[in-house]
Amino acid sequence: MSEATEMPREHEIDTSWMDNMAEWGITAKPGKRGLTLADVQVGSYGDLPKVSDNMTGRPRGSTARPEAYRVGAYQVHTLSEIWLENAEYLYEEALQRQWSSATDIPWHTLKPLPDDVEEAECLLCTFFNEVEFVAGDVPARWIARTTPDYLEARNVLSAQVMDEARHMDVFRKRALANGGGLMRMSGATSGFVGSIDLARDFTEMSTRLHISGEGAVLTMFRMGELFGQNDAEKTMYRLCAQDEARHVAFGVMHLRCLGETAPERREEIECYLDEAEAQLMAGQQNPAGRQSESSEALAVLLGGGSEYYDEGHKKLLVIRRRQLKEYMKRVISAGFADRFENGRSPVPAQYAATA
Amino acid sequence: MEVFPSQEWFQKVREAYNSDRELHSGGGGACDTTAGFSIGENRYFIEFAGLDCSQVRQCSEEDLATTDFVIEMPMETWRSMLQDVQKNGKASSNMTLNSIDLELEEGIAFSPIDDQYKQDLFYRYNQNFQDFFDASSRVQTTFES
Amino acid sequence: MADKLSSKAASVDRESKIVDPTKGVPEPKYDWRGLTNEWGVRVIPGPHGLRLGDINVGSYGEVPDYWQDQTRRPRGSVGRPGIPPLPYSLRSKHELWAECSADLYEEAIQRRWIPATEVPWDSLKTLPDDIEKAVCQMCTELSQSANTELEIITYWQDRMSYGYFEVKQYLATATFDCARQLEALRKRALSNGGGLGIESRGRVNRIILESSGGWTEAVVYLYLLRGTYITRLLTGLLSAAHNEAEAFIYSHMLEDHARHLTYGYDHLEYASTHHDDASLIMGTLLAVGEAHMAAELKEGVVSSAMAIIFGGGIKGARTHGMERYLVLVRDFINDYLAICRTLGIDREKSLHPVFKRYLEG
Numbered sequence: 134m135s136e137a138t139e140m141p142r143e144h145e146i147d148t149s150w151m152d153n154m155a156e157w158g159i160t161a162k163p164g165k166r167g168l169t170l171a172d173v174q175v176g177s178y179g180d181l182p183k184v185s186d187n188m189t190g191r192p193r194g195s196t197a198r199p200e201a202y203r204v205g206a207y208q209v210h211t212l213s214e215i216w217l218e219n220a221e222y223l224y225e226e227a228l229q230r231q232w233s234s235a236t237d238i239p240w241h242t243l244k245p246l247p248d249d250v251e252e253a254e255c256l257l258c259t260f261f262n263e264v265e266f267v268a269g270d271v272p273a274r275w276i277a278r279t280t281p282d283y284l285e286a287r288n289v290l291s292a293q294v295m296d297e298a299r300h301m302d303v304f305r306k307r308a309l310a311n312g313g314g315l316m317r318m319s320g321a322t323s324g325f326v327g328s329i330d331l332a333r334d335f336t337e338m339s340t341r342l343h344i345s346g347e348g349a350v351l352t353m354f355r356m357g358e359l360f361g362q363n364d365a366e367k368t369m370y371r372l373c374a375q376d377e378a379r380h381v382a383f384g385v386m387h388l389r390c391l392g393e394t395a396p397e398r399r400e401e402i403e404c405y406l407d408e409a410e411a412q413l414m415a416g417q418q419n420p421a422g423r424q425s426e427s428s429e430a431l432a433v434l435l436g437g438g439s440e441y442y443d444e445g446h447k448k449l450l451v452i453r454r455r456q457l458k459e460y461m462k463r464v465i466s467a468g469f470a471d472r473f474e475n476g477r478s479p480v481p482a483q484y485a486a487t488a
Numbered sequence: 489m490e491v492f493p494s495q496e497w498f499q500k501v502r503e504a505y506n507s508d509r510e511l512h513s514g515g516g517g518a519c520d521t522t523a524g525f526s527i528g529e530n531r532y533f534i535e536f537a538g539l540d541c542s543q544v545r546q547c548s549e550e551d552l553a554t555t556d557f558v559i560e561m562p563m564e565t566w567r568s569m570l571q572d573v574q575k576n577g578k579a580s581s582n583m584t585l586n587s588i589d590l591e592l593e594e595g596i597a598f599s600p601i602d603d604q605y606k607q608d609l610f611y612r613y614n615q616n617f618q619d620f621f622d623a624s625s626r627v628q629t630t631f632e633s
Numbered sequence: 634m635a636d637k638l639s640s641k642a643a644s645v646d647r648e649s650k651i652v653d654p655t656k657g658v659p660e661p662k663y664d665w666r667g668l669t670n671e672w673g674v675r676v677i678p679g680p681h682g683l684r685l686g687d688i689n690v691g692s693y694g695e696v697p698d699y700w701q702d703q704t705r706r707p708r709g710s711v712g713r714p715g716i717p718p719l720p721y722s723l724r725s726k727h728e729l730w731a732e733c734s735a736d737l738y739e740e741a742i743q744r745r746w747i748p749a750t751e752v753p754w755d756s757l758k759t760l761p762d763d764i765e766k767a768v769c770q771m772c773t774e775l776s777q778s779a780n781t782e783l784e785i786i787t788y789w790q791d792r793m794s795y796g797y798f799e800v801k802q803y804l805a806t807a808t809f810d811c812a813r814q815l816e817a818l819r820k821r822a823l824s825n826g827g828g829l830g831i832e833s834r835g836r837v838n839r840i841i842l843e844s845s846g847g848w849t850e851a852v853v854y855l856y857l858l859r860g861t862y863i864t865r866l867l868t869g870l871l872s873a874a875h876n877e878a879e880a881f882i883y884s885h886m887l888e889d890h891a892r893h894l895t896y897g898y899d900h901l902e903y904a905s906t907h908h909d910d911a912s913l914i915m916g917t918l919l920a921v922g923e924a925h926m927a928a929e930l931k932e933g934v935v936s937s938a939m940a941i942i943f944g945g946g947i948k949g950a951r952t953h954g955m956e957r958y959l960v961l962v963r964d965f966i967n968d969y970l971a972i973c974r975t976l977g978i979d980r981e982k983s984l985h986p987v988f989k990r991y992l993e994g
């Protein structure tokens with residue numbers, strides 16, 4: 134190191150920025166859960182703007198510069214469009230509960246299965262691999278469109294992107310690990326009007342993705358413990374179910390928050406629920422819904438083979454019943470109970486039909 | 489030798505669960521929730537905070553109403569589940585909490601305030617509860633007659 | 634509740650296409666049976682488990698130079714005719730590929746960290762005001778850089794076709810890394826008597842976010858130009874960490890960042906060796922980018938903050954602190970030029986004058 138000689142003018146220290154720090158003197162302390170995002174929501178740093186004017190991508194609460202470039206093309210810039218009360222907790226939970234498909238699944242428990250069962254499992258894995266593509270791509274798109282002022286909600290979506298990548302990965306691995314292979318794609322995830330990835334509003338997307346789509350898939354993942362033929366499959370489905378439950382929780386809590394903070398949008402949300410119920414609860418995206426290739430595969434697995442297809446199909450109806458019931462209860466939890474009582478929703482009738 | 493169900497039994501399981509991170513499987517992790525166990529005439533309150541089970545105690549019916557969700561099964565099912573854990577070191581795949589829940593029409597978990605969001609916590613934290621009961625393999629257990 | 638919800642009797646509803654249990658079990662068609670491109674695949678887990686790269690066997694491991702499909706067809710699965718396309722605009726391998734993607738994906742999962750509970754927050758001790766401000770300012774700057782990275786990755790992620798799912802999966806981990814960095818930096822700034830600083834003017838953020846020509850172009854700015862600099866910043870911050878909490882944060886950010894750069898450099902190498910003009914295009918982009926980077930380097934906030942950290946305060950910043958920062962910048966530029974050389978991009982002859990001055994010292 135040189136002797137203490139000051140730098141040339143062009144490298145002089147500029148300390149003017151030190152007089153422009155944001156709110157100062159903050160000492161957030163770790164609680165029993167460590168130092169969480171909730172713990173640092175103190176003072177002005179915890180102020181969530183109802184409408185964000187942050188067009189430069191600055192961290193919430195930092196000092197704005199008048200000359201900063203407005204690089205943010207943030208479509209989502211009002212709190213009610215994306216917020217949920219427990220965003221920070223869901224994010225921290227996601228961080229805590231990550232797992233590895235490479236090392237946390239007991240792949241060594243895979244044993245050769247009868248051809249019909251292996252085919253059915255591989256078809257289902259092909260389907261889930263394809264479906265998780267949607268659940269990974271679409272939240273990612275919305276992260277880029279959302280102001281960083283709502284970083285907690287954005288971070289939950291980032292965690293979902295990670296979760297879905299892991300799901301894509303684990304299903305592909307299962308399909309290629311036990312003497313099978315990938316089967317035919319379902320095509321259920323592409324380009325239908327009103328489908329998840331064509332939504333131009335975040336809540337519209339979330340209603341379809343988190344509440345109806347992932348809610349239905351959650352039930353199927355949980356059922357994996359019944360139709361899984363070995364510990365590897367049962368573990369795979371169980372761990373995916375945990376992640377999926379977190380995504381569903383996002384959807385329920387966001388819808389609840391929106392219903393409470395933007396009541397003028399309730400009728401609009403009801404319309405999204407109308408569409409979601411018509412398409413996703415009965416359409417190709419739900420193997421437990423209308424008869425499709427993946428529902429046939431599910432019936433084979435639930436029965437334990439194609440010769441027990443009928444038994445498996447009956448179990449499929451049990452899945453359907455659970456899906457419908459839990460869907461209704463989630464929408465009720467989200468604050469939209471009326472639709473099941475005033476005849477607007479066809480789901481109660483569908484539920485009754487499965488009794 | 490501890491009798492199931494009893495405060496002592498649950499305390500021993502809690503100690504086993506908290507003492508060895510090897511018992512916490514991948515996909516578990518920190519969670520914060522309260523739950524109730526309804527076992528015959530007995531009620532137990534359990535709380536997870538972070539990576540630990542922070543408390544488990546006998547409680548009243550009113551206490552159960554404050555929990556996020558309650559797991560209720562016939563006594564025979566509780567016994568079968570735990571005997572399976574005792575025999576195999578952990579639950580067999582058809583005797584996990586999830587499997588048992590799926591086999592029953594109404595399931596085994598419910599929210600005392602009938603809030604599906606709360607009931608879904610049974611799904612979100614399923615691995616922790618499973619690990620907890622799997623930890624009972626380290627507690628010599630008898631069953632009340 | 635079940636009774637309340639099922640007030641209507643079961644009925645046939647052809648429109649909703651619900652299976653009517655009163656009609657019995659429909660006969661399965663089994664159209665799907667036997668429909669596979671390759672069967673009999675049995676990948677055995679290795680010593681590190683069953684990794685993503687391990688399942689790239691047979692036809693499932695064939696990564697085409699161009700992926701025709703605009704649907705979500707999993708690579709290797711059987712397609713269906715008549716499926717409407719989705720806007721996957723990146724369908725050429727050279728537009729996104731890096732051979733290391735699958736490995737980086739698994740590595741990211743294994744090397745995950747949790748700021749809330751793994752950073753030793755109790756090691757934080759009060760720092761002199763000027764140093765605390767400098768650290769907080771760097772947290773703010775790096776936060777905004779991480780935010781830019783998050784936004785540009787997620788912008789391009791859903792334009793990438795599934796023929797190259799390894800890249801998409803790896804970028805999902807990078808998305809998660811960025812979210813975690815935003816979180817950790819914010820927590821550090823708000824946990825030791827400080828607060829956030831002044832936002833970055835955003836010159837380089839702007840060129841990254843405005844690179845709409847393609848993902849490769851974004852990578853040039855994000856990883857080659859700015860990312861290489863960030864590595865040096867993080868290394869410098871780590872070497873000058875004031876406590877275990879900062880050391881933990883910076884070292885883990887460096888690990889994450891090293892993965893990001895590995896992908897970035899690997900992708901640029903693939904692009905430059907598999908696409909005519911790629912190196913020339915990169916060179917043009919860098920000529921423009923260097924000007925913005927130079928302007929950002931000359932601006933006083935980061936340089937002063939780093940100098941204060943290196944110098945142990947404002948007084949030391951004016952001498953050895955700034956001297957050390959200038960060495961950091963020189964090292965960055967040398968790293969940058971070395972990477973450019975490996976990519977076949979000659980920047981030395983036309984290097985931006987400001988960059989040259991830093992090298993000349």
